[in-house]
Amino acid sequence: MSKNSKVLNLRDKISGNEVDLSLSNLTEVPVRELALFPKATVVDLSCNNIISLPPEFCNLTHLVKVDLSKNQLICLPDELGNLVNLQHLDLYNNKLTVLPVSFSQLRSLKWLDLKDNPLEAGLAKAAGDCLDEKQCKQCASKVLQHMRALQDEVDRAREKRLLKEKELERKKEARKREKAEEKEKRRKEYNAHMAALAAQEQQKKKNEEKKKKNGQAAGDKKVVVESAPKPRRSLIGLMFKLLxxxxxxxxxxxxxxxxxxxxxxxxxxxxxxxxxxxxxxxxxxxxxxxxxxxxxxxxxxxxxxxxxxxxx
Structure with missing residues (x-):
């Protein structure tokens, strides 16, 4: 049951499809109790001290008419657009300055009263006066148009933000690919450099082996050349000694x-x-x-x- 002591038995407040909770000194809406009576499509919460509506209030999708006039509402929940069956909404004499963007989704709304609220200029101009049935219906229509325009702006801003995020992500992926390509390029250059060094080292070894072989051949040849004149030197020495x-x-x-x-x-x-x-x-x-x-x-x-x- 509700925390408000004066609402002891919600059933006593129901008459047909209407729930009368006006002048009950409420500071919050008894959402759980209202959810137990889905056939109660009309709720009068006027002349209370309600400051805000809980998000769970927007789950009462069976509501067709809601009177929240003469309260202390300073804002409405962002999920208000979930009340797809709402046709009549009285917000007279509250402290609202703006409406949630989801208000544009109340496609069934036919009647709206926003008098005596400190509305921002654009919303106040769209709302106009609500002094009779015709004006309140015009208020609902024009405010829905105004909120749909705001919704379009929000959607465009969201789309622009998403496009910007996608562009940033694309650039990030491009930079990542460039870094990967640069890394692969450096790796290939490093491998080529190491292969060149290995080839040079191998060629150096071949040259050293070739030089070593040539040196051995030259040494063998020198031995042969130097060993040949020995008999001649011996003969000359002998002749010199004889002389x-x-x-x-x-x-x-x-x-x-x-x-x-x-x-x-x-x-x-x-x-x-x-x-x-x-x-x-x-x-x-x-x-x-x-x-x-x-x-x-x-x-x-x-x-x-x-x-x-x-x-x-």
């Missing part, structure tokens, strides 16, 4: 024939003659060498003097 021994022998013979008593022997006569001739030739050559040295000294002296003169 040296021969010269030593000749010098020894000359010394014996020159300095011993054998110098008068027939064998030593030609040796002594050859030695004397050699000494004579050497003396002559000594004179020639001395003369050559004097000439070179004179020439050098003249060259130095001429050089000194040219410097001065």
């Amino acid at each position: 040296l021994l021969l010269l030593l022998g000749l010098v020894g013979v000359a010394a014996v024939c020159r300095m011993t008593d054998l110098q008068r022997e027939a064998v030593c006569v030609p040796v002594n003659v050859a030695v004397d001739d050699g000494l004579t030739w050497a003396k002559r050559q000594e004179v020639v060498v001395r003369q050559l040295l004097q000439n070179l000294s004179s020439a050098a002296k003249e060259f130095l003097e001429s050089t000194q003169t040219s410097k001065n």
